[in-house]
Structure formats: structure tokens, C-alpha cells
Amino acid sequence: MLTRRSFFILGGPVALAAALFGPAGLRGALAHHGWRWAEDGNFELTGIIETVQLGNPHGVLTVDAEGEVWTVEVGQPWRNEQAGLTDEMLAVGREVTISGARSADHSEKLVKAERVIIDGKVYNLYPDRN
Amino acid sequence: MLADALAALQNLEPVAALRASRWVYPLVNTAHIAGIALLFGAIAPLDLRLLGAWRGVPLHLLARVLQPVAAAGLALAVTAGLLLFAVSATKYATTPVFLVKLALLAAAVVNAVLLRRHPDWVLARVPGLAAEPGPRLKAAAALSLVLWLGVILCGRFIAYLA
Numbered sequence: 001m002l003t004r005r006s007f008f009i010l011g012g013p014v015a016l017a018a019a020l021f022g023p024a025g026l027r028g029a030l031a032h033h034g035w036r037w038a039e040d041g042n043f044e045l046t047g048i049i050e051t052v053q054l055g056n057p058h059g060v061l062t063v064d065a066e067g068e069v070w071t072v073e074v075g076q077p078w079r080n081e082q083a084g085l086t087d088e089m090l091a092v093g094r095e096v097t098i099s100g101a102r103s104a105d106h107s108e109k110l111v112k113a114e115r116v117i118i119d120g121k122v123y124n125l126y127p128d129r130n
Numbered sequence: 131m132l133a134d135a136l137a138a139l140q141n142l143e144p145v146a147a148l149r150a151s152r153w154v155y156p157l158v159n160t161a162h163i164a165g166i167a168l169l170f171g172a173i174a175p176l177d178l179r180l181l182g183a184w185r186g187v188p189l190h191l192l193a194r195v196l197q198p199v200a201a202a203g204l205a206l207a208v209t210a211g212l213l214l215f216a217v218s219a220t221k222y223a224t225t226p227v228f229l230v231k232l233a234l235l236a237a238a239v240v241n242a243v244l245l246r247r248h249p250d251w252v253l254a255r256v257p258g259l260a261a262e263p264g265p266r267l268k269a270a271a272a273l274s275l276v277l278w279l280g281v282i283l284c285g286r287f288i289a290y291l292a
Contacts, residue, residue, distance in 0.1 A: 037290075057155075077155075078153075
């Protein structure tokens with residue numbers, strides 16, 4: 001009663017999990033949390049904010065840098081606040097310079113911001129990182 | 131239609147407030163983890179007992195403590211989890227690892243309900259009878275451990291893959 005039905009229910013998800021966690025599923029997909037997915041060193045990007053989605057679990061901007069659209073991860077509310085960065089500063093149409101860690105997969109136009117520079121003022125999201 | 135409903139959920143005022151909050155969101159996160167800790171912390175010893183550990187401890191006594199703790203943990207984890215989901219509902223609903231997590235969660239709950247209703251389990255819980263669990267209960271216990279660990283694994287990976 002129990003085993004046969006359960007295994008039937010299980011088949012799909014387990015196969016899907018194997019596909020996801022298999023080497024192919026993980027490659028290039030480890031984004032967002034932590035830094036392992038990103039390159040060391042600083043990558044700089046200047047552009048105009050196109051879309052903004054701030055808040056938990058973390059904020060995401062898209063920035064148009066000379067026609068290339070980049071996804072920029074900023075902090076969650078408390079980190080932005082600690083850096084002195086308000087939601088109003090990250091408004092659509094604003095020019096920003098982002099300094100941070102770029103995704104190690106260069107086909108992804110993705111950067112995790114360590115510092116945000118607006119009107120020449122530096123807002124440091126990760127004071128302990130260079 | 132589902133997409134509209136998820137977008138509406140995400141835009142509810144309290145959900146937007148949670149998304150923008152400094153301290154409430156981490157508290158909800160804490161409640162989610164505390165729920166998981168209670169659930170898995172209760173389920174694992176119960177499953178291990180069914181698999182043959184601590185034979186000297188009567189199963190009905192262990193179950194009397196651990197079953198309600200596991201159920202309460204599940205309720206807490208699900209409640210906090212729904213709030214965390216609502217904050218970014220449209221994104222999570224299209225994140226494969228989140229859907230795998232839900233499928234594993236459903237399977238784990240079905241497995242637990244079936245186990246509870248199994249005659250071997252009912253017998254094993256009669257005080258003084260001291261019936262040791264049969265192969266079906268053992269299989270269900272092993273399956274339970276694998277499923278709940280799978281749920282936790284997928285949950286943790288949402289942060290990395292979403």
C-alpha cells in the first residue's frame with residue numbers, strides 16, 4: 001500500500017532533482033547567494049537604471065550600459081540602509097556606476113554589487129571586501 | 131490565471147511590507163528554520179527507531195512525544211514558508227528547484243500520513259505489545275529520511291539557483 005504508491009509519486013521529482021543537481025544543471029546556475037559563482041577582483045560598470053526591484057531577499061536592478069543590459073544584484077534592505085543607499089537613489093533613469101564581482105560565466109551579464117557610485121559618492125555595501 | 135493570482139499575492143500590502151522590512155523578514159526566516167529544526171529533529175529519531183535504533187525505548191512513548199513535535203514543526207515551517215514564498219511568488223513559482231521541493235514535501239507528507247494509518251504502526255504503538263516494526267514500516271521510515279533531507283536540500287538550493 002505504502003511503498004508502491006510512494007515510489008510512483010517519487011519517480012518524477014527524483015529524476016528532476018537528479019537533472020538539476022547533476023553537473024550540467026549546476027554549471028552557470030549558482031547565482032545569488034554567496035560569492036562562489038562570481039569572479040574575484042572588481043568589475044566596473046556604468047549605465048542607466050532600467051528596472052528596479054528592491055527588497056528581500058535581495059534587490060535586483062537592470063542597468064543599460066551602452067546598449068548592453070546588465071543584471072545587478074544589490075543588497076537586501078538592511079544592507080542598502082547600512083551603506084546609506086535609499087530606495088529613492090536607485091530610481092529608474094538614474095546613472096549609476098557599479099563596482100563588484102562579475103559572474104564567472106561571462107555569457108551571463110550579471111554582477112553582484114560591492115559598491116554603488118551615484119553622483120560621485122561611493123556607497124559601500126561590503127566594507128570588508130576590496 | 132495562476133500567474134495573475136501569484137502577482138496579486140505578491141502585491142498585497144502586508145507582503146510588500148515584509149519585502150521591504152529590515153527585521154521582520156529575518157524573523158520569518160528564523161521561524162522557518164526553527165520549524166524545520168523541530169520537524170526534522172523529531173522525525174529523524176522516530177525514523178531511526180523504526181529502523182532498529184534504541185530498541186530499548188518503547189515506540190509508543192517515543193511517538194507520543196515526537197509525533198506532535200514534528201507536526202507542530204511542520205505547521206510552523208509551512209506558515210513561515212508561505213510568507214517567504216509570497217514575497218517573491220512569481221519568481222519562486224518558476225524556479226524548478228522550488229517546484230521539486232514542493233513535490234518532495236507532498237511526497238513526504240503523504241508518506242507520513244500513510245505510515246500513521248498503517249496497521250503495523252497502530253500495533254507498534256500499543257503499550258505492552260512491544261511489536262517491532264515490520265519491513266513496510268522500515269521502508270517508510272527510510273523513505274521519510276530521504277524525502278525530508280531532499281526537501282531541506284532543495285530549500286537550501288533555492289537561494290543559489292533562484
